Amino acid sequence: MKGLILSGGKGTRLYPLTYTLAKQLIPVANKPVLVRVIESIRDAGVGEIGVVIAPTTGQDIQNALGDGSQWGVKLTYIMQPSPDGLAHAVKISRDFLGDDRFVMFLGDNVIQGGINRLIGDFAGSVWNSQIVLKEVENPRSYGVAKLRPDGSIERLIEKPKDPPSNLALVGIYMFDSTIWEAVDAIKPSARGELEITDAIQWLIDAGRTVYPHVHQGWWIDTGKPMDMLEANSLVLEELTPAISPEAIIENSQIDRRVTIERGARIINSTVRGPAIIGEHTVIENSYVGPFTSIYHHVTVRDCEIERSIVLEHSTVQDLPVRLQDSLIGRHAVVCRNGERPKALKMNLGDHSTLWMA
Secondary structure, eight states, rough: EEEEEEOOOOOGGGGGTTSSSOGSSEEETTTHHHHHHHHHHTTTTEEEEEEEETTHHHHHHHHTTTTSSTTTTEEEEOOOOOOOHHHHHHHHEEEEEEEEEEEEEEEEEEEOOSEEEEEHHHSSSSOOOOEEEOOOOGGGGSEEEEEESSSSSEEEEOOOSSSOEEEEEEEEEOOOTHHHHHHOOOOTTTTTTTOOHHHHHHHHHHHHEEEEEEEOOOOTTTTTTHHHHHHHHHHHHSSSSBOOTTEEESEEOOOTTTTETTOOOOOOEESSSSSEETOOOESSSEEEOOEEEOTOOOOEEEEEEEEOEEEOEEEEEEOSSEEEEEEETTTTTTESSSSSSSSOEEEEEETTTOOOO
């Protein structure tokens, strides 16, 4: 069995953070979302993974992931020249996938508990496809599945006005070689793309067996800033806290739910978890509140931060108000101008997103 990760999206809803930074490389609990996807597939016993990339961000992804050996997998990169749909991404991956069964995973999804059971169910079956579904409160906003009495999938409906169920497509799919008939048979949708839902519906209409796996844990599509922060909070809650022996802690209060990575320095500060402080980051005379991830080589001085993500090589200091519910990009500087400012002056570098309350 092989894996296929789709990582070509532009991430427009995360602008300006994603103008040049691939959204799949934004870290959640100090680990890029795409790395979490790779680890989920690897932990399910799949070692060969194709990564579909786009011309705009593909090189950044290749530079970040390399050949995959760091995570115990072999990565093959597949260029999708234009965003022509998920089924098109499958179609151009045929040389890599061959006739093997495979799992396809959207590279910006974060899911609780991994996909071991999904892989096991599909590997032990004669099904042609299996798709992951999740019960949601607002099915009108998703692609929704209608099931038959035997539990198989009868129909997929995109954002239905009258949903036949509350089971939404999560963005994780399993296929065998019959998918090649489907992607060759379907036509572009009204938005000009080859839709994976159309390909799955073709399998169903052609009499192929398509079954669901209903996921019981949480699932987040990290396409928007608040979704990214929510995913960060959920993952932080699952971390096993650890303080590196190479970290320096002086005159500070550290919650038992805090992870501090090597080379970090916590001086005259309070850090309450769940939270993570990255390598060689300095926290001085500051308060870091729950659900905060601060990446490597960051300086936080004389300020308060809560429920935020701060990316590498950034500086946050001397703020007169608490920074919360924020995404701070790479090499960003957030500081005060003057002793008693009526406003904050923000030097936001490389693709930053910042909310101040």
